[in-house]
Amino acid sequence: MKIKFLLSLAALGWLAGGCASPNVNPAHARPDTGYVDFYADDADGLWWNITDVKRNQRVFYETSPVPGTILRLAFKPGQYQLRVTVLNHAVIVPGVADVEVQDGRVTPVTVTLLPEGTVLVETKQAHAGGTYYGHYGRRTKIRDTEAVNYEVSAEPQPPLPYQSKAQMPYAVAPNN
Secondary structure (H helix, E strand, C coil), rough: HHHHHHHHHHHHHHHHCCCCCCCCCCCCCCCCCCCEECCCCCCCCCEEEEEECCCCCCEEECCCCCCCCHHHHHHHEEEEEEEECCCCEEEEEEEEEEEEEEECCEEEEEEEEEEEEEEEEEEEEEEEECCCCCEEEEEEEEEEEEEEEEEEEECCCCCECCCCCCCCCCCCCCCC
């Protein structure tokens, strides 16, 4: 019985640990918590990867787009150096933002993708199975696609009073 209790307590501590909460939007700011909003003009469809450089810790990593145009992360108040990159674009230079997180306030970070030339991306797709002649076969399709390289710019703005994401001045109304 004690082992189950200790394991559940350890799991709870592991889940509650860390310095940031992923993509939050409470009605009111929580005590001893500040927020950082990452947004871009073309934020729909971005797969965010945010890392705390000083602590060498991944803060947010998602291989699908977040709902809406703003990624909001909750932090304990303090100074952070956050590296911003996007997983579904070829990024050659990630953005780095020095952010001061204040209790009960939101620090917006404007993220801009700056085109920096092109790159050739090679994709391979393997198929295995029966052939027309009844034998087992395998084939690989190799496809080359040209993609744009990007440099990411991450510029922190002055902290604002807490409001929900939809009420922030940089919030973009969804397409109707």
